[in-house]
């Protein structure tokens with residue numbers, strides 16, 4: 001063993017002791033069923049909220065693009081990777097997000113890692129909600145801007161941070177998730193919009209879990225999101241003014257220095273978004289299934305497709321997930337550092353493809369195991 005291996009072995013053992021070590025489990029997915037270690041389970045841990053990753057038309061569109069254009073983009077988009085499917089996809093996303101233009105990146109993570117540092121620097125300040133997704137924080141840190149975190153959805157705290165610090169900096173930006181990924185609650189976009197306008201602050205909202213599911217109450221200056229959740233594929237996007245998008249094409253390093261998405265991935269997203277537009281009942285059904293479980297278990301109703309059951313310590317969440325697994329239900333335990341210490345949980349996600357019988361099976365299993373948070 002090298003010194004590095006020895007040090008890391010000790011670190012892994014420490015994580016194991018704290019029930020925080022993570023390992024991979026090959027998971028074969030077919031519809032809402034996920035098979036792990038030979039055992040099928042009804043999954044309540046997929047972000048494929050509209051079931052579009054497995055839609056025959058989406059698969060057909062991807063297959064056709066694969067045949068026409070091949071497996072890969074061949075270069076970054078600024079070189080020769082800007083194949084013809086990008087323009088219609090970006091136009092569609094811009095229209096759906098109510099913005100002038102959109103730009104596709106390799107993933108949602110890469111979108112935030114490229115966009116925030118392109119727009120913000122050392123003379124600037126970023127205010128970020130304590131619960132925003134890790135990639136917004138990574139982007140903020142990479143930018144070198146001053147970073148201040150405000151308590152989750154606490155506008156009073158945000159206002160006091162703005163009053164204390166805004167004046168000393170040039171540009172300012174507020175970072176929020178439209179739908180918070182581990183709790184399923186929403187950012188107060190209307191109030192945030194007013195606050196941003198009053199203090200000359202750019203508002204950036206991450207719509208990874210809202211796109212195609214939740215209608216926004218107000219428009220930020222910049223939307224970002226992913227094609228990997230309700231859209232069912234892969235890739236990330238920014239939607240903003242034409243000028244912001246034109247600037248990012250030149251300045252966002254994760255855009256400039258990374259290969260374009262495979263053509264089939266663009267084709268799948270284009271078809272999936274078309275279905276999303278034409279079949280709004282899919283989102284309604286997914287939201288309805290989530291709230292059926294909330295009602296049955298006496299949990300607060302949700303405005304998204306995400307329902308957390310907060311259990312506390314890591315071992316409690318792991319034990320609950322294991323008990324459900326034995327009953328044919330897959331609900332992955334979410335632990336720190338993904339969520340704050342003491343709030344390990346089951347994070348249940350719902351899909352338009354869950355049948356009523358599957359929802360009943362989940363309710364029965366949660367009741368039988370006494371899992372209610």
Ligand SMILES: *Cc1c(COP(=O)(O)O)cnc(C)c1O
Pocket residue numbers: 107108109110133135177181206208209225226227228235236
């Ligand atoms: C999943 C997620 C991302 C990252 O998107 P990927 O396309 O999976 O990289 C960004 N923000 C939030 C809030 C997310 O939940």
